[in-house]
Amino acid sequence: MPLACPREEAMLVLVLGYMLRFWMLPYLKNMLTRRNTGGPTPGVQGGITSAMPAGSWLGAILSGFLSDIFGRKKAIMIGCIIWCIGSAIIAASQNIPMLVVGRIINGFCVGIESAQVPVYISEIAPPSKRGRLVGLQQWAITWGILILY
Numbered sequence: 001m002p003l004a005c006p007r008e009e010a011m012l013v014l015v016l017g018y019m020l021r022f023w024m025l026p027y028l029k030n031m032l033t034r035r036n037t038g039g040p041t042p043g044v045q046g047g048i049t050s051a052m053p054a055g056s057w058l059g060a061i062l063s064g065f066l067s068d069i070f071g072r073k074k075a076i077m078i079g080c081i082i083w084c085i086g087s088a089i090i091a092a093s094q095n096i097p098m099l100v101v102g103r104i105i106n107g108f109c110v111g112i113e114s115a116q117v118p119v120y121i122s123e124i125a126p127p128s129k130r131g132r133l134v135g136l137q138q139w140a141i142t143w144g145i146l147i148l149y
Helices: 004-032 042-070 071-089 096-124 128-149
Strands: none
Touching: 004 128, 042 071, 042 096, 096 128
């Protein structure tokens, strides 16, 4: 389908050329020459990766106390707010310890949410749809994990 005018086509070619030159070529060059980019060692990568499940473990343990104090709805909202803080830390991370701290915070929120959201859904759903809605929530999580990989 042709674009409306030749100027739009020229701009599209210009933008795509810019993206290819300045965004993709450095990555492609590193992939083709297989240079060591100085990334973390496998042990450090494992530590970064395991930071989120560690935080999730702690969040799942403490979520009951949190919901007893604030209630389920507010506990879920608190988890969402803390998730935003952890995501900001991860996005602004300047070094590996900052990244690990952000992942621990996000994992803490995953633990809170994974323990509280199914119970909250079952509390507010009508009895005839309760199992279906909790199952749908788990199905959506599974699809998200599949898309992630």
